[in-house]
Amino acid sequence: MCADYARDKKTTKKAVAGRSGRCVCYIIEKGVMVLRRDAIYVVYGEDPQAMVFFALRKLHLAIDPSWRVGIKPNLVVAKPATSGATTSPGLVAGLVQYLQEQGVRDITIMESSGLGQDTKKAFRVSGIEEVARKYRLRLVDLKGTPAQKMNGPHYHGQVFQEALSIDYLINLPVVKAHCQTNITCALKNLKGLIPDSEKRRFHSQGLHRPIAGLNTVLKSDLVIADGIMGDLTFEEGGTPVRMDRILLAQDPVLLDAYVAELLGYQTEEIPYIRLAEELGVGSTQGDVLELNRDLGVAKEFQRDRKVARLTEKVEAHAACSVCYGALVHALERLRASGVKISAPIHIGQEFQGQTGAGIGIGRCADGFSRHVGGCPPSARAIVEFLQR
Ligand code: SF4
Helix, strand or coil: CCHHHHHCCCCCEEEEECCCCCEEEEECCCCCCCCCCCEEEEEECCCHHHHHHHHHHHCCCCCCCCCEEEEEECCCCCCCHHHCCCCCHHHHHHHHHHHHHCCCCEEEEEECCCCCCCHHHHHHHHCHHHHHHHCCCEEEECCCCCEEEEECCCCEEEEEHHHHCCCEEEEECECEEECCCEEECHHHHHHHHCCHHHHHHHHHCCCHHHHHHHHHHCCCCEEEEEEEEEECCCCCCCCEEEEEEEEEECCHHHHHHHHHHHCCCCHHHCHHHHHHHHCCCCCCCCEEEECCCCCCECCCCCCCHHHHHHCCCEEECCCEHHHHHHHHHHHHHHHHCCCCCCCCEEECHHHCCCCEEEEEECHHHCCEEEEECCCCCCHHHHHHHHHC
16 A cells, blocks of 8 residues: 555545555545655546646646756657657647746757657657747757767766756656567657767667666656557557556656556566666656546547457457557567467456456456456556466
8 A cells, every 4th residue: 555545644545456566546536646756647538738737736746937947758750649659749738838837937848859860840740849839938959959978877978968958857758669678658768868879879789778877867857658649569650559648757767667567568578677776767666646537438449450450359348448558558468479369358348247258358347257357457467367
């Protein structure tokens, strides 16, 4: 049980021990919330602008109005957020709305897209240029701007001066899988704050150690991860999967460890998470707190060929997108490790109260002879269950 639950008698919560040992607290009534370093806050929904504004108000995020605030989205390529690759412009808009309401005036959106990619085009195509214009923000393409050599005990390399000059860094990664590192989220997103020559060096060194080291010289003060639409396998998008949630945390290590679980991995399968923990960037241990329960039934699912093949055996009836998205990620992780599922898989609210033979996913389908609970379950929980 989390300490917050025991301490704060004014806030009524139901605490449930998650499969990972993390305490998942369902916020049932209004209460005074304080942003804790050892917690991840989850908001479900489809409108990132409203979701982030709601969360920041609920958590009373306090920012000194005199600070220079830097916002680092993930614009690895020039694609819209619906591709599964980039940060939703709505997430940036909701964040800026809140900051400006707090009186913060000096806000810069900064990015250097992936190797060989055009950042200005990515600003335009993603819709973030439009947000910057609307809210009168500085929009900086870091490519070609001055960089500074850092000589920390765990990082020797260049970092853009612009990123070093701000007082408060808000990291807005996307919750998605990655073809080399399995996942990419908060820790890896800071790679957009170093020049292309450094990015090449990172790749030549296998990514994990330099990513962990970079996070010792550049600190994410707040992470707001875009889990509305992330990619199934590739950081440049193309196979988007709806997950319909955003995650807020101060600790990028904690957040990435949780994202690994959401996408069907164990923390150990993403070595840079443990490395960053060992270097003192953060901790993999903490609580997950849900700020709402807007688990909308998915209006439609992405039906590209890959997802259609993965879900051939799935019978979905009024399934929430958060649940279905977790199942799709789990099925991909199992396919990649050579596990074949032959029994029909049931998922969705219309299975509530039904019993029968077969596999049930989530609390709604717990009447089936073999089932995994959770509402929503994580992809990791589904992977472990289906492997058994
Ligand atoms: S268990 Fe049921 S209500 Fe919960 S997320 Fe899954 S489909 Fe939705």
